[in-house]
Amino acid sequence: MKKLLEPITINTMTLKNRMVVSAMVTGFCKADGYATEQFIAYHEAKAKGGWGLIIPEDYVIAPGVGGSRDLPGLFSDEQIASHKQLTDRIHAAGGKIACQIYHAGRRIVRSDNGMQPVAPSALKFAGAPSEIPRELNKQEIEEIVTQFADCARRVKAAGFDAVEIHGAHGYLIHNFVSPFSNKRCDEYGGSIVGRSKFAVDVVKAVRQAVGKEFPVLYRMSVIDGVDGGITIEEAKAMAIRLEEAGADLLHVSQGGDFNYIVSPASSMSKACYIDHAAEIKKVVNIPVIGVGRINDPFLAEEILVSEKADLVTMARASLADPDFPNKVAAEQYTDINYCIGCLQGCTKGCLVNPITGYESVYNLQKTTEPKTVYVAGGGITGCEAAIAAAMKGHHVVLFEQSDKLGGQWLAACVPPGKTDFATLIIWQKRQLQKLGVEVRLQTVLTKELVQAEQPDKIIIATGSKAILPPIEGIHSDHVVLANDVLLGKKDVGKHVVIVGGGSVGAETADHVALHGSKATVVEMLPEIAGDASARPRKLLLERLADKGVILHTATKVTAISQHAVLAEKNGEMFVIPDIDTVVIAAGVRSNNTLQEELQAFADRIVLAGDAKQTKDGYHNMREGFEAGLEI
Ligand code: SF4
Numbered sequence: 001m002k003k004l005l006e007p008i009t010i011n012t013m014t015l016k017n018r019m020v021v022s023a024m025v026t027g028f029c030k031a032d033g034y035a036t037e038q039f040i041a042y043h044e045a046k047a048k049g050g051w052g053l054i055i056p057e058d059y060v061i062a063p064g065v066g067g068s069r070d071l072p073g074l075f076s077d078e079q080i081a082s083h084k085q086l087t088d089r090i091h092a093a094g095g096k097i098a099c100q101i102y103h104a105g106r107r108i109v110r111s112d113n114g115m116q117p118v119a120p121s122a123l124k125f126a127g128a129p130s131e132i133p134r135e136l137n138k139q140e141i142e143e144i145v146t147q148f149a150d151c152a153r154r155v156k157a158a159g160f161d162a163v164e165i166h167g168a169h170g171y172l173i174h175n176f177v178s179p180f181s182n183k184r185c186d187e188y189g190g191s192i193v194g195r196s197k198f199a200v201d202v203v204k205a206v207r208q209a210v211g212k213e214f215p216v217l218y219r220m221s222v223i224d225g226v227d228g229g230i231t232i233e234e235a236k237a238m239a240i241r242l243e244e245a246g247a248d249l250l251h252v253s254q255g256g257d258f259n260y261i262v263s264p265a266s267s268m269s270k271a272c273y274i275d276h277a278a279e280i281k282k283v284v285n286i287p288v289i290g291v292g293r294i295n296d297p298f299l300a301e302e303i304l305v306s307e308k309a310d311l312v313t314m315a316r317a318s319l320a321d322p323d324f325p326n327k328v329a330a331e332q333y334t335d336i337n338y339c340i341g342c343l344q345g346c347t348k349g350c351l352v353n354p355i356t357g358y359e360s361v362y363n364l365q366k367t368t369e370p371k372t373v374y375v376a377g378g379g380i381t382g383c384e385a386a387i388a389a390a391m392k393g394h395h396v397v398l399f400e401q402s403d404k405l406g407g408q409w410l411a412a413c414v415p416p417g418k419t420d421f422a423t424l425i426i427w428q429k430r431q432l433q434k435l436g437v438e439v440r441l442q443t444v445l446t447k448e449l450v451q452a453e454q455p456d457k458i459i460i461a462t463g464s465k466a467i468l469p470p471i472e473g474i475h476s477d478h479v480v481l482a483n484d485v486l487l488g489k490k491d492v493g494k495h496v497v498i499v500g501g502g503s504v505g506a507e508t509a510d511h512v513a514l515h516g517s518k519a520t521v522v523e524m525l526p527e528i529a530g531d532a533s534a535r536p537r538k539l540l541l542e543r544l545a546d547k548g549v550i551l552h553t554a555t556k557v558t559a560i561s562q563h564a565v566l567a568e569k570n571g572e573m574f575v576i577p578d579i580d581t582v583v584i585a586a587g588v589r590s591n592n593t594l595q596e597e598l599q600a601f602a603d604r605i606v607l608a609g610d611a612k613q614t615k616d617g618y619h620n621m622r623e624g625f626e627a628g629l630e631i
Helices: 037-048 077-092 138-157 172-177 197-210 232-245 274-283 297-305 315-320 324-329 380-391 419-434 447-453 482-486 503-514 534-546 593-597 599-604 617-629
Strands: 008-010 013-015 019-021 098-102 162-167 216-221 249-253 288-290 311-313 372-376 395-400 438-441 457-460 464-466 479-481 495-499 518-522 550-552 555-560 565-569 572-576 581-584 588-590 605-607
Touching: 019 324, 037 077, 077 138, 098 138, 138 162, 138 197, 162 172, 162 197, 172 197, 172 216, 197 216, 197 232, 216 232, 232 249, 232 274, 249 274, 274 288, 297 311, 315 324, 372 380, 372 447, 380 395, 380 419, 380 457, 380 617, 457 599, 457 617, 479 482, 482 503, 482 581, 495 503, 503 518, 503 534, 503 581, 518 555, 593 599, 599 605
Parallel strands: 019 311, 098 162, 162 216, 216 249, 249 288, 288 311, 372 395, 372 457, 395 438, 457 605, 479 581, 495 518, 495 581, 518 550
Antiparallel strands: 008 013, 464 588, 555 565, 565 572
């Protein structure tokens, strides 16, 4: 691993390696824009973890111009001291930090900020929530340029190592650049020369405010992902102008109104946008950062060796494992906690790493009173509870009734685009081993065992069981459970009807359709995969459409016979004929019979995960971790 660990100098700033954390929204600050301890500790953990450059979430340049409410800000000199505490802590930990500054433009949300969005043209943001923005006049545009410059001056005064102008992701500067959102008929519109004028004016004003030797970075979206948006050729033309205007580095991103391409989901290819960075790099002489689902050190190394970019952004990788660079440097690749691309957390924490963002909240000090902790259930919740309890210094025994750890997560890894989910189980097994947790596979924790061995605490994380809805014919031989199909325990025929179109049912349809079956999904609710995160859901629906999966929403299955399914929609009955297999994906319910069995030990019991109440992976992992931590 040579290139990734190689230093690089940007203007006067030298970074110790090529690994960059780009800005990600946390909500850890308040509307006053001051840095909180939670905000500082979160970034400090990454500085300790060895990242070459850390860029905290977008700082607002004026009151109320953010895309959400609780953002950091440097719109007043009074805020400088608070952010100096942040930069001091990052520097003390050996890190470098750039401040991204922005104006949300037509992505301003009135209910959060009390002001109407503003934009180059009165065209509203396509994502929700939104309202028609007010078109800015020339004087207002010039005032905003001055606000960017004033903010950059404060960035320097607060001790940051660089300033990054946010010209991407559907915010104000990008609104001007993109033909999708700029329909102006003055000097700020028309060709890329006019549409990039505002961006160029901001770069020039910022350069003047911070002087020649302070690094000025520029984040750009080089495609919008919509018809009528900016093209890569126009972005290259703008890149030349930005370099001439004084930018020291281009951070090449993508996306505007539709954020699903800003943070690619697990089903998208690794480094899916890196060719954009390579294109920009062809036309400038300043360093370029590449982005787009880069979560693996060797993938990052390959990008640098191939000279597609000079640095790589690994933002979500830093949430999953703040110590990623140090582990790379020490060649501890198997100890890296990899981002799985689930998009269930990210802005509020990370599914695979409950500590991220909670560094100042959780007490991770070892206990002075070690206890014996028994954990029932070796799914991801039970494993995480065992890891947390062992981290605290307790003696932990983990019981799993099957012959392997992972629980229902083993099935969650199987559908198309979700193979990365397996890395969570691999990481948990490694941690359990390193922490000395005793794992008893094919062993059920029983009352007799508890009576005989008398553990001090028992964490019940026995997960959930599939719901079998009361449908005539459901106990037939050709009716199987979704997880049994995903785990290869049950085969399916040529035409498969999936009963239940939540994310499990929809993903199972995607899986069987990929493997050659015709799939039909029947869902009682009005939408398919309504429980999935927005971006993975959009991609899943596209894949189902591509594979010709038939979707019946607001429809109820009333009976299953050998070769047909009887269904009802809006009071009308209809038949789905020529079926071979029916797959049940009708949801799950808590499986916590152990709690009743262990009534005599009620004061020692902690319930966690689906066994307590069914929920998504993000909340199960956090609950498991907290159960182990709070012993
Ligand atoms: Fe990656 Fe999921 Fe963590 Fe987000 S929540 S950083 S997508 S693992």
